[in-house]
Amino acid sequence: MTDLDIAEVARRTGVPPSTLRYYEERGLIASTGRRGLRRQFDPGVLERLGLIALGRSAGFSIAEMTRMFTPLGRPEIDRRVLAARADEIDRTIRELTAVRDSLRHAAECPAPSHLECPTFRRLVRTAAAGASRAAPRPALPRRRRAAEAG
Missing domain, CATH: 1.10.287 (Helix Hairpins)
Structure with missing residues (x-):
C-alpha cells in the first residue's frame, strides 16, 4: 500500500490535519516525508491513531502516551x-x-x-x-x- 496524504489520513480517521501535525510534533506519529507541501504517512498510522484515540478515551494525556509510544517502534505500554x-x-x-x-x-x-x-x-x-x-x-x-x- 502506498503512503497516505495527510488529508486522506484526516478523512479516514476524523482527526483534523492540525491535530495530526501536533501529534507528529509530540512524537506520537511520524510522517514518511512530503509530496509538495503535504505530509505523507505510512498506512500503519491509522492503527496508531486508533491507539491514540483509545488512550484519550481512557483518560491518558498526550504526555503519558508520548512516554508509551516510540516514534517508529511499537508502543511499549506498561x-x-x-x-x-x-x-x-x-x-x-x-x-x-x-x-x-x-x-x-x-x-x-x-x-x-x-x-x-x-x-x-x-x-x-x-x-x-x-x-x-x-x-x-x-x-x-x-x-x-x-x-x-x-
Whole structure:
C-alpha cells in the first residue's frame, strides 16, 4: 500500500490535519516525508491513531502516551499502568452509577420531599461516606480542567 496524504489520513480517521501535525510534533506519529507541501504517512498510522484515540478515551494525556509510544517502534505500554487506569475507570463507573441511581430515584420518589424519602436519604449517606473515603484523584488533563472551570 502506498503512503497516505495527510488529508486522506484526516478523512479516514476524523482527526483534523492540525491535530495530526501536533501529534507528529509530540512524537506520537511520524510522517514518511512530503509530496509538495503535504505530509505523507505510512498506512500503519491509522492503527496508531486508533491507539491514540483509545488512550484519550481512557483518560491518558498526550504526555503519558508520548512516554508509551516510540516514534517508529511499537508502543511499549506498561501493563501495570493499564491495570491502574482500568481500576480508576471502575471507581468512576461505581461513583457515576450511584449518582445516576440517586437522580433516578429522586425523580420518581413519591415522598412529598426527597429528604423525607428513606431510600433517597440512604443514597445520600452512602454518597457522602464514599466521598470522605475516596482516595485523592490524580490531576485532570488540561482539557478537562478548562471545561470544568468554564
